[in-house]
Each structure stands twice: as C-alpha cells, then as structure tokens.
Amino acid sequence: MEHKESAGSAALSNTRARTRQLLIDTAIQLFDEGAFPSVTEVAHAARLSRATAYRYFPSQSALVDAVVSETLSPIQQWKPAQTETGARIDELLSYAFPLMLKHEGSLRAALHLSLTQWAQSRAQHTIAAKDRLVRGNRKAMLQMVTRPLQKEMPQEQVDRVIQALSLVYGSEIFLVMKDIWHCENQQVEDMGKWIAKAIIRQAREDAARAAS
Structure with missing residues (x-):
C-alpha cells in the first residue's frame, strides 16, 4: 500500500x-x-x-518572477575562469548578454511590472508583499565577480563599483541603447563592456590617489 x-x-x-x-x-x-x-x-x-x-x-508578479528565474538560470550557474576583475566582468558580459537578449521580452516584462508596481505604491502607499516583484539576482553575481578588488581597495569602494556595474549588467541598458540609440545586440554588449572597463579603471585610480 x-x-x-x-x-x-x-x-x-x-x-x-x-x-x-x-x-x-x-x-x-x-x-x-x-x-x-x-x-x-x-x-x-x-x-x-x-x-x-x-x-x-x-499573481502576475509570481509568474514574471518564475519566468525571469527560468530565463536567467544558466547565468546563475556561471562561474568565472579569470582571476582579474576587469577580465571577469568582460567574461560575464560575453556569456550573459546573448542569453539575456535572447529573452529580452521576458526581461522587459519584469521592468514593466516593476515600474507599474512603483506607480501603484506611490498612489496607494503600499503594495501587497505577495504581489511585489523582488529583483536582486545581479547583486550576488557582481559581488562574486568583483571579489578580487577587495585586495586592491576598501570594501566601501568595492561596493560602489558593484553599484555602478549594476547599471550595466542588467536589462535596463537594453532600453537605453536599443530604444533610444537603435543599437544592434553586439553594439549593446560592446558598450556594456566599455562602460564596465571605465568603472574599474576609475575605481583603481581613486584607490591609488587615496593611498598616495
């Protein structure tokens, strides 16, 4: 039985x-x-x-959250092969951007829902926890990728680098580069890498200046 x-x-x-x-x-x-x-x-x-x-x-939030988790699942399993932070960021964007762009519609849906909920919370002053879309996958990924920087600069500065990179490593860059500048996918990836290099370079310059 x-x-x-x-x-x-x-x-x-x-x-x-x-x-x-x-x-x-x-x-x-x-x-x-x-x-x-x-x-x-x-x-x-x-x-x-x-x-x-x-x-x-x-709720629609639960559905979108599941969709985003499904589409980003391969990226969450990714591990860097490089040891230098700049190379690790380049490696991450080379792997992640094509996968993200493949499911651009799903990621745009998450952005749309997030903006809608922001507007609702402004109007109603609250939104039910079960209906709220929580987004934070990029934090853990960027913390892992930038870990070597902890040997080069204070944690406060590393955190600032992570915050700056979070503007690049995400679907928001798609809206700006594709909707405003009408860039192709490869151009979006190239621009993301260029910005990331500038962020790392500036952080190192700031750290060197503070140490001198």
Missing part, C-alpha cells in the same frame, strides 16, 4: 511539474513575442483553466 501511495504521489508531482513548466514556457513565448499577458491569458494560451494557472501563480 505504501509503495502504491508513493508511486501515486510521484506521478502527481511529475504532473504538477510539467503543468508548471508548460505555463512558464508559454509565458516566455508570449513575453518574447512582445506581449504582457496576465495569468489568465497565459492559461488560455496553454489551454489550461484559469483556476489551474492561479494555483501555480497566484
């Missing part, structure tokens, strides 16, 4: 996992096509009931 119950639970878990993945894959496809679907619209596109979709994703 216990064996049958265990097998049944495993089958149910597999079914749930497949259903959840179907919803995520459908949402990614819609986002990458330029849509900004609700949970209901994703359910319809996946040919599932609205109730089923909401069991997995009770």
Whole structure:
C-alpha cells in the first residue's frame, strides 16, 4: 500500500511539474513575442483553466518572477575562469548578454511590472508583499565577480563599483541603447563592456590617489 501511495504521489508531482513548466514556457513565448499577458491569458494560451494557472501563480508578479528565474538560470550557474576583475566582468558580459537578449521580452516584462508596481505604491502607499516583484539576482553575481578588488581597495569602494556595474549588467541598458540609440545586440554588449572597463579603471585610480 505504501509503495502504491508513493508511486501515486510521484506521478502527481511529475504532473504538477510539467503543468508548471508548460505555463512558464508559454509565458516566455508570449513575453518574447512582445506581449504582457496576465495569468489568465497565459492559461488560455496553454489551454489550461484559469483556476489551474492561479494555483501555480497566484499573481502576475509570481509568474514574471518564475519566468525571469527560468530565463536567467544558466547565468546563475556561471562561474568565472579569470582571476582579474576587469577580465571577469568582460567574461560575464560575453556569456550573459546573448542569453539575456535572447529573452529580452521576458526581461522587459519584469521592468514593466516593476515600474507599474512603483506607480501603484506611490498612489496607494503600499503594495501587497505577495504581489511585489523582488529583483536582486545581479547583486550576488557582481559581488562574486568583483571579489578580487577587495585586495586592491576598501570594501566601501568595492561596493560602489558593484553599484555602478549594476547599471550595466542588467536589462535596463537594453532600453537605453536599443530604444533610444537603435543599437544592434553586439553594439549593446560592446558598450556594456566599455562602460564596465571605465568603472574599474576609475575605481583603481581613486584607490591609488587615496593611498598616495
């Protein structure tokens, strides 16, 4: 009896996992096509009931968070091969930007939702925790990549470098370079690397000046 119950639970878990993945894959496809679907619209596109979709994703924030996690998952597993910070940043952007640009629509959806929630919080002075989109993956990645700088400058200055690089390592740069300057993907990547080099160089100059 216990064996049958265990097998049944495993089958149910597999079914749930497949259903959840179907919803995520459908949402990614819609986002990458330029849509900004609700949970209901994703359910319809996946040919599932609205109730089923909401069991997995009770809010649009939960759906977008899952989509971003899925699209950025390979990047989160990345580890640098270089030991010098500038080379590590270049290595990271070479790996991450093509993957991020492949799912640009999904990342733009996260930005759109974040801006919408900001406007709502300004109007309502609050937004439910379950509905709030929390974004912070880039912090841990940049802390890891810039770790060698701790031997070159105070932590306060390293933190400033991380904050500056967070303006480059993220989808926000896509909006500026593509929407305003109409750059191609490779140009966006090249500009990101150029800015990152300037940030590292300036930090080192500041550290040398402070030490002299």
